Amino acid sequence: MPEISYGEAVRIAPRIRRVTAPNPGRMTGPGTNTYLVGEDEIALVDPGPAIETHVDALERICDGRLRWILVTHTHRDHSPAAQLLAARTGAELVGNVIPNDGYQDVTFAEARPMAQDERLSGRGFTIRALLTPGHVANHVCYLVEEDGVLMTGDHMMGGSTVVIVPPAGDMKDYIDSLERMLTYDIEVVAPGHGDLISAPQDEIRRLIAHRLGREQKVIEGLRRTGPARIATLTPTVYDDVDPALHEWAALSLHAHLLKLAAEGRASVDGETWRLAD
């Protein structure tokens, strides 16, 4: 990704500009991407963290034309700026709210929910909602139909693997959501972190194959170790991943095991997982 100029709008499509928030980190890449759709009327996707300079920049760039603030989900690097920005501009909040599992931004409490394939129309653009549970249960991707650009929040990220934290995160839902994306006309993916993803169909297929490949490693790992706890299984299943990330990998491993259990292919007794006979 080219060098980021925080607080500046970068045009990424005829109808869409990107402003990256200054919250770089291991889980956020260069920072959270906020997308601005439209010119005369603006719909903003993922206002990001409540960092004063970022909120100021968004208000300045929107210049009185912000009508809607959409969120892909309510993790704390995506939605906390929504309230501040709504209070300053009068824009309407749009997004789905779920109970707090310890990871949610509780300030994002009331918003207009969007249904599967529901459209929001502004002057010069149409945004279609794709419900994409998996990373988290309330996740929504937004397709700008005229530009063929899908804003994917944390459902697809540029350059890193999406973390699935049960129970709000669900591996089976995640893979099903990826499969459903293949049925839409998408030319470019604009992720919540990192740079644009071209040839998205190839990338979606690669992600599905990657998850199913990991699932196969879970099965083989359990076959080798016999009944095991997640902590024992993690280094085996993620032997290709930096041990510094194993804490996160253990969460995804839990998600894989829950999927296998839901499919009758594994079971758990206390904290010990085993393959079904």
Ligand SMILES: [Zn+2]
């Ligand atoms: Zn997230």
